[in-house]
Amino acid sequence: MSLSPTKATIHGIINEYRVDANFQVEVWSKQSQQLIARINSLLDAFRTSSLVQKNPELTHLAHRNFQGPGQFVETLLQRGINIHYAQGNRLSFHQGLQGGGLGSSRASSSTSAEDQYQMGLNFHFGKNGKTTDFVEAVKYYRLAADQEHAWAQNNLGVCYEYGMGVTKDLVEAVKYYRLAADQRHAGAQNSLGFCYYKGEGVTKDLAEAVKYYRLAVDQKHAMAQNNLGFCYYKGEGVVEDLVEAVKYYRLAADQGDAKAQRSLEQIYSKHPHLKLAATASSSARSPSNPKRSSTRSP
Template structure:
């Protein structure tokens, strides 16, 4: 599927059609109801009542609540309280992006995350749906989330695509730039990748220390691949560099 996502991002649609009362600051009842639905869904989810949460999020999402769309999309993507359906998640993420958000607003976080989620789907496609793999489009979407919203996950994925030449030409300098930006925001994967790049360019101590610190901080889902690159570097480093890197890694972890 050749999606016009760049179109959807560049020209967001108008917001939901809930009006404000004539008196300044008075919010019309429909908007209050939508917020109440979202809050009810949030409470139900936290209590483990995911069926009720799903229904509340669905109703709030149908009336344009960005947070409800975002929660509902992730429930579909993970099969969390509802049958897993990546295409339904994809369409909900699209709706968030089309809606847009003012820079710095809470909704801008939803838009950035939705861009990354759509890019993830575009990168590999969704079997059994019209969404076909399109790495070029995925790279463009990561770029938008990384550059316009400063999203560290987008910066990390964009760095990987530049490093591997996925969705366009490879560019190690661009890869390092995006890894560095994400690493500065605490993204463990970016810290590990930047460390590997530094190690391969002869900065053995700094590179190994960054990979080691990243391994200590990593979540279980990332630990295996970070351990692999850290152990490969550790195996070829000199004993002196290893000892120095371990000390520096402790300092990095403490920061």
């Protein structure tokens, strides 16, 4: 089933989230606390980013009162400012070409992988004078992907998975997710793990699913933390271990992951002793106990 432009857009903006076939609907819902929390964290990071510090004209934008987190993302896209995830949970923000932006003829004819990727985003989102056109988005994503642009490879994988601008092809989706995952794209690692978990586009292999979830978890990817927690909870691809499940659910929950928060509540209701242990551990990591906190591994 192909996604509508509205639902597809959220995949391009934040490809951090993935857990089941209906997840894109949950992500787009205005009631999704996970999305709201994540975008709010983006706003906080943007306000202190080097892009804002080096460009005084963006200071007003950084500190304006947005009417909901969605308006923040929309404003960034309109300004040609793109969100990139670096190692761990750090964020960087990059502004598009000056003047006419990436909708200019200069960008259209550019052979730069980054410019081609940005043009793909323009057609994906219908920005910078472009109307939403998934076929054109795929065209530019492919040009950039052929130059080993990890974000373009990931987005091309999304397009193949959901049939946006191309015929739905899960094998091709896996191909591009793998290319991006090999370049340490956390979202692609999580998506590839999910493909192995479901057996979509690749032979089902729970051990491989766990492998890729863990790679994304190493970069503090919230949904991968949730998914790895689920694997430990169910004993899928790993030995069942409630303590490990709680560990990864809590990591995701601390990043605002609503599914992980619900899973923790369910586990704690059945196993109160785990909640007590988690509370004690949290107290040990508090600023009032710096010595114990500093020795605890992530």
